[in-house]
Amino acid sequence: MxxxxxxxxxxxxxxxxxxxxxxxxxxxxxxxxxxxxxxxxxxxxxxxxMSGRGRITTFTTTYIAPMGYDKEVPYTVAMVELEEGPWIVGRLEIENADEIGQELLGEEVEVFGKEFPTEMFYPDKKRRVVPIFRLLRKF
Ligand SMILES: [Zn+2]
CATH class of the missing domain: 4.10.1060 (ZNF265 like)
Structure with a gap:
């Protein structure tokens, strides 16, 4: 339980x-x-x-999506170390991650959730909520 x-x-x-x-x-x-x-x-x-805040430890941007995710590209997946210690994975709210690059490492973010269309390979899954990271400093 x-x-x-x-x-x-x-x-x-x-x-x-x-x-x-x-x-x-x-x-x-x-x-x-x-x-x-x-x-x-x-x-x-x-x-x-939790505080809902943390810092970016790593990230990657996808331009060519796996089947079923093509409407969502480009998207940036980031790993964030929360203030309380745990690391969580989600999407980074950013348009031009490729132009900014390594400066994003260590940047402070706050997390919220967003609902996405369900995934084609998981027909039984009723909904898909993804953690989204919002940068506290503007780029
Ligand atoms: Zn313990």
């Missing part, structure tokens, strides 16, 4: 709130939801509201 469900996680993201889990044994944060603490493996977790 998860301390928070993925439904709850995505519903909150769409409201602009990032929720995660705090470990009652070691104090570490886990996000997105998992069955156990990322740090110590404990199941003694509580739901917590």
């Amino acid at each position: 998860y301390a928070i469900t993925f439904k709850e996680f995505y519903d909150s993201l769409l409201e602009g709130k990032l929720i995660g889990m705090r470990c009652l044994d070691c104090g570490a944060y886990t996000c997105p939801p998992k069955a156990v603490c990322d740090e110590c493996g404990s199941k003694n977790l509580e739901k917590t509201l």
Whole structure:
């Protein structure tokens, strides 16, 4: 049993709130939801509201999409280290990532959720909510 469900996680993201889990044994944060603490493996977790802010650790821009994603290119996928420690993957809200390049590393972002059309290879999946990162500094 998860301390928070993925439904709850995505519903909150769409409201602009990032929720995660705090470990009652070691104090570490886990996000997105998992069955156990990322740090110590404990199941003694509580739901917590995260700051929703972090820094870009890496990113890549896709120009030629896999089948089914062609309407979404170009898009930039980034990995962000949250203020509380966990790393999450999402899309970076940016038009010209290729022109900016490495300067984006370490840039501060805030996260919210956006609903996308469902994926053709996952017909049973009813919805698709993706974490979106918004840069706090304008480029
Ligand atoms: Zn722990």
